[in-house]
Amino acid sequence: MIHQLAAVDKRAKIGKNVVVEPFTTIAADVEIGEGTWIGSNVTIMDGARIGKNCKIFPGTVISAIPQDLKFDGEDTQTIIGDNTTLRECVTVNKGTKALGYTKVGDNCLIMATSHVAHDCIIGNNVIIANGCGIAGHVEIGDFTVMGGLSAVQQFGKIGKHTMVSGGSLIRKDIPPYIKVAREPISYAGINSVGLRRRGFTNDKIFEIQKIYRYIFQMKMNVTQALVYIEKEMLPTAERDEILEFIKNSPGGIVKGYGTGKE
Structure with a gap:
């Protein structure tokens, strides 16, 4: 052969x-x-x-x-x-x-x-x-x-189940389960299509979406959001994975869409 x-x-x-x-x-x-x-x-x-x-x-x-x-x-x-x-x-x-x-x-x-x-x-x-x-x-x-x-x-670090748009320049870490796009690279929602294809339930997708709403779309910085999530949301594998990823990102994660914050 x-x-x-x-x-x-x-x-x-x-x-x-x-x-x-x-x-x-x-x-x-x-x-x-x-x-x-x-x-x-x-x-x-x-x-x-x-x-x-x-x-x-x-x-x-x-x-x-x-x-x-x-x-x-x-x-x-x-x-x-x-x-x-x-x-x-x-x-x-x-x-x-x-x-x-x-x-x-x-x-x-x-x-x-x-x-x-x-x-x-x-x-x-x-x-x-x-x-x-x-x-x-x-x-x-x-x-x-x-x-x-x-x-x-x-x-750089990119989490699991992530979708990165074409032509992206990635200078910050990308947490799991999300989509990123635009320049500079920014949060663009969770990767719901990919997650459904891989068997994630609607309830689990909603949980992930809720976590990232606190991180990227509420009037809190990332540190405050992590404290709030740990206090208010029950521990799950996905919640803990997201929190652990962000805590172990020394260079910081991508910014939130429309918020202008890191």
Whole structure:
């Protein structure tokens, strides 16, 4: 299943039923799970750990050294989960000693020409549309959808079940379950369509909406809103996840739509 015009190091660990198309290069310290398809002109460098049933399209480069001047040749990895697709000319750099790896989860789709930098953690079921730039040390939660040509600055955090509009410049953290849009990036409501598709009940969606109404639309700053929510709303997994995310956002979260406040 490995084309004779592919350059695959004999020390690489290649699973069963892996297809490697011509003119692809695979280095020695690479592991590829069974059933994965690797298109032509792909470069997979040392430290890559690719899961089962992935699809890697032409021009993709996996586990190149970081574009970080502090990188000093340390032994790090790039981890790609099962059933993930990397479209044409995607680049995913390996980690630095700060974390030791860059990770893309299971069932992800990263569309053509997008870049995932060193030490990023991309969750499961994430969609990153064409031409996105994800800087170093960024964390993106499960089921997030990133619109095309969006850019996330380093150390940014994006919560689960989030929808980011195309062309967004993300300089603040984005809490879970919401949509963001406009310039500068702002709260644009909760991601109700996405939540319904993933089985959230109307009651649960209303609860999430109520939380964000206190945070973004009432006459309180974020700190006051968090205190009020903890006092007035019963603990739930979603409530606690939102509060924990915001409390652990040192750079602050996106502003509320129409309020002008951070």
